[in-house]
Amino acid sequence: MAITVVGSVAFDTVETPAGRRERMLAGAATYFSLAASYFTKVRVIAVVGEDFSSRQEAVFQARGIDTSGIERAPGKSFFWSGSYLDNLNEAKTLQTDLNVFANFEPKIPAGYQDSEFLFLANIDPVLQKKVRDAMPSVKLVCGDTMNYWINDHRDNLLQVLKGLDVLLINDTEAKLLSGIKNPVKAAQDVLGLGPKALVVKHGEYGATAFFGRSIFHDGAKTPHHPFRAPALPVSEVVDPTGAGDSFAGGFFGYIASQPELTPAVFRRAMFYGGVMGSFTVEKFGTERLQELTRDEIEERFALFRELTHLD
Amino acid sequence: MAITVVGSVAFDTVETPAGRRERMLAGAATYFSLAASYFTKVRVIAVVGEDFSSRQEAVFQARGIDTSGIERAPGKSFFWSGSYLDNLNEAKTLQTDLNVFANFEPKIPAGYQDSEFLFLANIDPVLQKKVRDAMPSVKLVCGDTMNYWINDHRDNLLQVLKGLDVLLINDTEAKLLSGIKNPVKAAQDVLGLGPKALVVKHGEYGATAFFGRSIFHDGAKTPHHPFRAPALPVSEVVDPTGAGDSFAGGFFGYIASQPELTPAVFRRAMFYGGVMGSFTVEKFGTERLQELTRDEIEERFALFRELTHLD
Numbered sequence: 001m002a003i004t005v006v007g008s009v010a011f012d013t014v015e016t017p018a019g020r021r022e023r024m025l026a027g028a029a030t031y032f033s034l035a036a037s038y039f040t041k042v043r044v045i046a047v048v049g050e051d052f053s054s055r056q057e058a059v060f061q062a063r064g065i066d067t068s069g070i071e072r073a074p075g076k077s078f079f080w081s082g083s084y085l086d087n088l089n090e091a092k093t094l095q096t097d098l099n100v101f102a103n104f105e106p107k108i109p110a111g112y113q114d115s116e117f118l119f120l121a122n123i124d125p126v127l128q129k130k131v132r133d134a135m136p137s138v139k140l141v142c143g144d145t146m147n148y149w150i151n152d153h154r155d156n157l158l159q160v161l162k163g164l165d166v167l168l169i170n171d172t173e174a175k176l177l178s179g180i181k182n183p184v185k186a187a188q189d190v191l192g193l194g195p196k197a198l199v200v201k202h203g204e205y206g207a208t209a210f211f212g213r214s215i216f217h218d219g220a221k222t223p224h225h226p227f228r229a230p231a232l233p234v235s236e237v238v239d240p241t242g243a244g245d246s247f248a249g250g251f252f253g254y255i256a257s258q259p260e261l262t263p264a265v266f267r268r269a270m271f272y273g274g275v276m277g278s279f280t281v282e283k284f285g286t287e288r289l290q291e292l293t294r295d296e297i298e299e300r301f302a303l304f305r306e307l308t309h310l311d
Numbered sequence: 312m313a314i315t316v317v318g319s320v321a322f323d324t325v326e327t328p329a330g331r332r333e334r335m336l337a338g339a340a341t342y343f344s345l346a347a348s349y350f351t352k353v354r355v356i357a358v359v360g361e362d363f364s365s366r367q368e369a370v371f372q373a374r375g376i377d378t379s380g381i382e383r384a385p386g387k388s389f390f391w392s393g394s395y396l397d398n399l400n401e402a403k404t405l406q407t408d409l410n411v412f413a414n415f416e417p418k419i420p421a422g423y424q425d426s427e428f429l430f431l432a433n434i435d436p437v438l439q440k441k442v443r444d445a446m447p448s449v450k451l452v453c454g455d456t457m458n459y460w461i462n463d464h465r466d467n468l469l470q471v472l473k474g475l476d477v478l479l480i481n482d483t484e485a486k487l488l489s490g491i492k493n494p495v496k497a498a499q500d501v502l503g504l505g506p507k508a509l510v511v512k513h514g515e516y517g518a519t520a521f522f523g524r525s526i527f528h529d530g531a532k533t534p535h536h537p538f539r540a541p542a543l544p545v546s547e548v549v550d551p552t553g554a555g556d557s558f559a560g561g562f563f564g565y566i567a568s569q570p571e572l573t574p575a576v577f578r579r580a581m582f583y584g585g586v587m588g589s590f591t592v593e594k595f596g597t598e599r600l601q602e603l604t605r606d607e608i609e610e611r612f613a614l615f616r617e618l619t620h621l622d
Contacts, residue, residue, distance in 0.1 A: 225617065227619075228541050310616065
């Protein structure tokens with residue numbers, strides 16, 4: 001079943017201990033779409049500038065991703081530049097140019113309306129809400145956000161959280177959103193803001209899911225205790241950019257590929273999220289995500305299982 | 312089969328967001344012994360002062376721990392005072408009085424010599440090595456250390472590492488010992504210093520085992536990839552002191568209770584380590600470790616399994 005994703009399609013310049021790359025195809029919606037495309041049909045809503053050429057378009061096409069919702073606007077695409085030279089776990093932002101994103105008004109192609117899944121990538125919560133409201137018939141909505149929106153656009157963000165089935169954020173964002181240091185209490189507080197389930201990403205340590213109201217197909221009581229999925233200990237992180245969005249793509253893509261959302265599907269989805277994130281960091285930008293095979297994905301899924309399972 | 316442990320038996324004064332406790336029975340060897348005592352016979356080598364009374368002695372007796380190797384010396388026991396008010400994950404040391412520990416010369420009772428397992432808790436590596444050399448017939452040696460010994464007593468520590476089967480340290484210590492930031496490369500480097508296996512503790516995120524030369528009973532090839540055990544997300548950490556030593560006690564205690572060391576036993580031992588650590592932080596000092604039942608331990612083991620297993 002199809003996922004519609006709204007978010008940034010952008011160019012990134014990145015420097016890491018492994019090297020430097022200029023103006024790579026990037027953006028949350030790009031990483032998400034590529035990762036999810038190995039599991040299900042994906043449709044993108046975004047805006048790009050005149051610098052987005054057939055070369056970038058071809059990356060989406062090669063993965064069968066629907067780009068009819070990517071609007072072309074006069075000017076330049078969203079641009080971000082960051083450095084991981086000091087800390088591979090956190091980028092230092094060197095430059096952010098919103099460009100055409102500054103006046104982005106999401107338009108949803110008619111052909112997207114039968115999407116059953118909606119992913120609201122990390123953008124202005126006002127835009128997230130507009131897209132959510134314009135797609136009333138989706139059956140599962142998953143969203144992301146970041147410190148900037150939590151700090152400076154809190155009221156708008158709270159409106160979005162009310163309508164979410166699953167919120168995906170990291171440890172720092174969970175603390176910031178709740179004002180609570182203890183991770184379990186912070187999760188309970190965030191679940192009180194609306195999301196039925198919360199997935200907290202821990203970077204190199206994996207991710208933990210916390211459950212509030214049931215999101216499961218059979219209305220079964222949500223398991224009261226959390227679920228923790230691993231990350232793969234990797235000997236060389238080439239470029240950490242997009243790992244979180246790739247996690248989201250693997251996670252939500254797998255869910256969308258299954259006939260029902262059960263606790264077992266949710267657990268496997270968390271594993272697939274970690275798997276897709278682990279591929280992304282192996283090369284610069286979306287390089288690794290462009291060239292995967294489903295066999296490689298299943299192989300790594302088995303590795304994740306062996307990494308954490310008793311027998 | 313019996314474990315001999317050498318390390319500190321001490322008194323701690325601790326303040327945490329949950330309160331303050333004065334001069335509790337503590338020390339690495341104490342936490343280790345209590346945790347391991349739920350799995351196997353434990354024998355302690357340590358030194359205490361005149362402030363160590365029958366009340367403290369009774370805590371060991373109640374768990375069937377052999378204290379004939381706890382020497383009584385004139386003066387006061389090792390004392391540590393710390394605060395977790397700013398950061399529950401890392402203590403701020405307020406006071407350390409070595410007292411009788413300053414002149415500690417470990418003496419090994421004859422009755423300890425048939426121990427098949429030896430745990431070298433976090434003390435001066437010179438003492439660790441003395442005890443190791445004095446017990447040549449043990450079949451598995453596991454050890455701990457800390458920043459202070461890594462930084463200022465490196466040569467002595469390197470001598471100890473050469474004779475270790477398993478080294479248990481945390482992320483920071485692994486980086487410090489190897490001088491390498493990447494956790495996988497750091498682990499490989501540390502394994503090159505001698506230990507056949509390395510368990511790196513990640514605090515609230517669990518622990519990862521890395522394998523070098525085989526330590527397994529059947530000489531089977533060591534699995535080339537690591538194993539990751541979870542920690543339980545807990546809603547209230549009352550006192551984090553001793554969590555790492557309790558992990559070591561559960562880990563090594565379980566191994567000592569099994570007829571053979573196989574990869575499956577090693578994995579379950581990592582889970583039991585996490586289980587014992589999760590109990591310790593629920594109350595102040597060793598309170599929780601004194602009152603456990605094996606049923607409670609098995610129940611939590613099942614919870615850890617459910618927390619991380621796909622089905």
